[in-house]
Every structure is written in C-alpha cells, then in structure tokens.
Amino acid sequence: MKIMLLGAPGAGKGTVAKLLTALDGSVQISTGDILRAEVRAGSDLGKKAQAFMDAGDLVPDEVIMGMMEKRLQEPDCQKGYLLDGFPRTIPQAEALKVLMAKIGIDLDLVVNIDVPRDVILDRLCTRRTCENGDCQAIYNVKSNPPKEEGKCDKCGAAVIQRADETEEAITHRLETFTEKTAPLIGFYEKEGKFKNIPAISSDEVVNGIKDSLGI
Numbered sequence: 001m002k003i004m005l006l007g008a009p010g011a012g013k014g015t016v017a018k019l020l021t022a023l024d025g026s027v028q029i030s031t032g033d034i035l036r037a038e039v040r041a042g043s044d045l046g047k048k049a050q051a052f053m054d055a056g057d058l059v060p061d062e063v064i065m066g067m068m069e070k071r072l073q074e075p076d077c078q079k080g081y082l083l084d085g086f087p088r089t090i091p092q093a094e095a096l097k098v099l100m101a102k103i104g105i106d107l108d109l110v111v112n113i114d115v116p117r118d119v120i121l122d123r124l125c126t127r128r129t130c131e132n133g134d135c136q137a138i139y140n141v142k143s144n145p146p147k148e149e150g151k152c153d154k155c156g157a158a159v160i161q162r163a164d165e166t167e168e169a170i171t172h173r174l175e176t177f178t179e180k181t182a183p184l185i186g187f188y189e190k191e192g193k194f195k196n197i198p199a200i201s202s203d204e205v206v207n208g209i210k211d212s213l214g215i
C-alpha cells in the first residue's frame, strides 16, 4: 500500500505505520527517524538539521526534499510505502507532487489521524524513547512504562525524554503544526483520495484504512 499519514505530533502516525507494515511489507518512511539517524551519525545533513529539531522547528524544505528524493527511489519502496511525518508544509506537498510524477510513483490514500489536542499534549509530555538508535522503543510513563524504571525492556539502554519532547518544545511543535502542517488537510481534500479518521486508538485507525482500501 502507498499511504500518506497526516496528523499532529503524537497523533500516532508512527504506531499506525508500524501496524500497517506488518500487513503487507510496505516500508515505513519517517522523516523524523531518518533525520535522528543522520544527527546520531554526525553527517552533514544531521548537522544542518539538529538545531531546528531540538528547537521544535521544521527542517528547511529543500533539505527534506533532497533526502526524500533519494529515499523514495530505494528498491524497498517498490513493495509500498507509508509516509510518516512527510510532507509537513504546502511547499513540500507541491514538491512531492512534482517528484512523484518525475519518478513515476503515486499514492493510494492520504489519511489524517484526527486526535483531540488535550490527548496529544498528554501523550507527548509522558512519552519516553529508548536512546539506542537501533532500538528506539517508545514508552509512556503513565500507560506503558518500562518494567525497570529508565531502562529499555528490549535492549537495556536508557529510556529518555527526547530533547524536542519537553513541554516548551512540544508547545512550539504544536503551534508549528497548526500554522504550517494543518493546511495540508485542505490541500489533499482537493486532490482526492483523502480520508479523515477521528480516532484515539491506533487499531481503529488501521481498521479505517483497511475499510477505505477494501482489504
């Protein structure tokens, strides 16, 4: 399947993408994950991106488009792809349309995961992540804490609060979302193949997507 997942930070795009990859082997393409890997590797791209990310700002469109032009042409995308966290601005959406026509790929569905703001805020402030870049397991101090406090169940590395998940950075990321990313909903409504799914549980979102695709 070839799906774009829209939604605020903390709406559950990553969780839904992981559940969908298990259905048919489509690959999850998370621009946030790719950028964090570049930061960890200390690459030029990572160096360009880090300050924007730590502040909860968007990385410039041209950096993201260069990165995605490469990623979308890798062989694993032939099985299908789940775009998670991309595009984040109208210029990215417009550039993606041109890129898709150029490399001959398309989308089956654009989904907006519509979660109330109070739920999002609570989720992000209580989210913790395994700091091991190869693991990155996600926990929640309230609903899904690691068995041993501060230690990842899967790999034993430290479980931390991401630099961009402090209350200040989260507030800023949500403002950025409202200003720059939410307008994508109107953009894709006009383009067609758009579905809004108001749901808090990831399973509900996955079922909504399966219904839309008739699978």
Ligand code: AMP
Residues within 6 Å of the ligand: 009, 031, 032, 033, 035, 052, 053, 054, 056, 057, 058, 059, 060, 064, 084, 085, 086, 087, 088, 089, 092, 164, 173
């Ligand atoms: P995420 O894990 O998707 O919330 O992304 C973490 C951070 O990476 C964001 O707050 C941005 O700084 C950056 N980022 C991820 N995807 C994009 C994108 N498509 N455009 C610009 N910045 C992005």
